[in-house]
Amino acid sequence: MSIAKTSTPTAPQELELASNRYRMIMAAKFTVNSFARQWSQCHLVANFLARYVSANEGDPERHALLLSTFVNELLEVVFRNHAEEGEIDVIFRKRGRHVILQMTMPVADRHRIFYRMAVKMVNQPDLKTWFRARLEEPAEGEDTMLGLLELVAVYKCTFTLAEPAHSNRLSLFLELPEVDEMGEV
Secondary structure (H helix, E strand, O other): OOHHHHOOOOOOHHHHOOOOOOOOOOEEEEEHHHHOHHHHHHHHHHHHHHHOOOOOOOOOHHHHHHHHHHHHHHHHHHHHHHOOOEEEEEEEEEEOOEEEEEEEOOOOOOHHHHHHHHHHHHHOOOOHHHHHHHHHHOOOOOOOHHHHHHHHHHOOOOEEEEEOOOOEEEEEEEEOOOOOHHOOO
């Protein structure tokens, strides 16, 4: 029996993001405090961002519905794993037919460890089988990242992390597949 070797995708670098390969769609910024205080409005924020980003797609309603789900899942993860103060930046870019969602937020060390673990988990071999098993019996500490894992295991998103040196911030990158490329459970 051989073990499949996987490679961990790397996050786009700032210089690469500024290139003409990536087209800016929209950006939003909000403070951690207002984000936490208005948590009950999360689904409305996700819907607004998704509808705006999806406006020029071939099937904007379907695209917005799926994108809203993705944005909401990522916002939930960020809500549970962010520092006490600072700003959260949300940037949507497009490369070819793929939308790339970047969320940059302040983090404490425990959050940084959480996000590193999430990247490690989503880049393991046979993620879909592993994910199905975890839905029934999540290991301790993994239940808070199941929504994020679903985006990768089921919908074939690519999840990467960028950690600038000597910074209390990190960036999550979620590259969304074309609507027709998405898998099934």
